[in-house]
Amino acid sequence: MKIKVCGLKQPDNIEAIIALQPDYMGFICYGISPRFIADLPVDVLDRLPQAIQKTGVFVNDSLENISLLIKEYNFDAVQLHGYENPEFCEALKKRVTVLKAFGVDEGFDFEQLNPYAGKVDYFLFDTKTPKHGGSGLTFNWDILDKYKMDLPFFLSGGLSPDNIEQVLQIKHPQFYGVDLNSRFETAPGVKDIEKLSKAFELLRQSATNEI
Numbered sequence: 001m002k003i004k005v006c007g008l009k010q011p012d013n014i015e016a017i018i019a020l021q022p023d024y025m026g027f028i029c030y031g032i033s034p035r036f037i038a039d040l041p042v043d044v045l046d047r048l049p050q051a052i053q054k055t056g057v058f059v060n061d062s063l064e065n066i067s068l069l070i071k072e073y074n075f076d077a078v079q080l081h082g083y084e085n086p087e088f089c090e091a092l093k094k095r096v097t098v099l100k101a102f103g104v105d106e107g108f109d110f111e112q113l114n115p116y117a118g119k120v121d122y123f124l125f126d127t128k129t130p131k132h133g134g135s136g137l138t139f140n141w142d143i144l145d146k147y148k149m150d151l152p153f154f155l156s157g158g159l160s161p162d163n164i165e166q167v168l169q170i171k172h173p174q175f176y177g178v179d180l181n182s183r184f185e186t187a188p189g190v191k192d193i194e195k196l197s198k199a200f201e202l203l204r205q206s207a208t209n210e211i
């Protein structure tokens with residue numbers, strides 16, 4: 001089970017999270033978000049070990065701007081939370097790993113994902129929200145049974161210390177990773193290291209048990 005911690009913006013907090021060895025760290029490049037990285041110095045991200053995938057998170061941004069930021073921050077991956085179409089994703093996939101996020105609600109139509117086959121690396125299923133992400137709310141995970149493609153996905157949206165045990169009960173064959181964000185915070189963009197440590201322990205313990 002891969003672990004992504006998203007929405008980081010404070011250098012000391014980032015250092016503390018590096019010590020937990022997540023697989024992905026997400027940096028919000030969306031000005032409206034309270035987790036926007038604003039003027040986070042590039043050298044903070046340069047200090048990330050290579051094993052951690054530096055992920056830029058974008059919402060309906062232009063290819064030009066995303067490309068500039070990939071170069072500036074040396075992102076390994078991008079996570080796209082807007083209405084980015086398959087061709088847009090494909091253009092980025094030539095350079096970096098692409099996670100395409102979708103906001104899920106009760107009426108979510110998984111058929112809309114078909115055109116993205118081969119054009120993204122992973123899906124990320126988040127809770128549908130007008131803010132495009134960071135809602136702190138879960139969706140009904142039973143709907144994931146309707147997902148039949150063979151592309152792996154991250155589960156996102158309201159994951160918290162209180163529901164990690166439930167998350168571990170999900171047995172979908174394409175369930176690849178979890179995305180932890182606002183429910184592990186002391187303030188927007190600042191993670192509670194103790195809460196994260198406990199969640200990491202549970203998630204990693206369960207991965208070991210599966211071997």
Ligand SMILES: O=C(O)c1ccccc1NCC(=O)[C@H](O)[C@H](O)COP(=O)(O)O
Pocket residue numbers: 006007026028030033034035057059079081126127131132133134135136137156157158159179180181182183
């Ligand atoms: O976190 C944000 O503020 C955000 C805003 C706009 C687009 C995406 C955003 N976050 C991206 C993520 O990967 C979050 O982890 C995901 O939306 C789940 O967040 P949460 O419900 O707070 O766990």
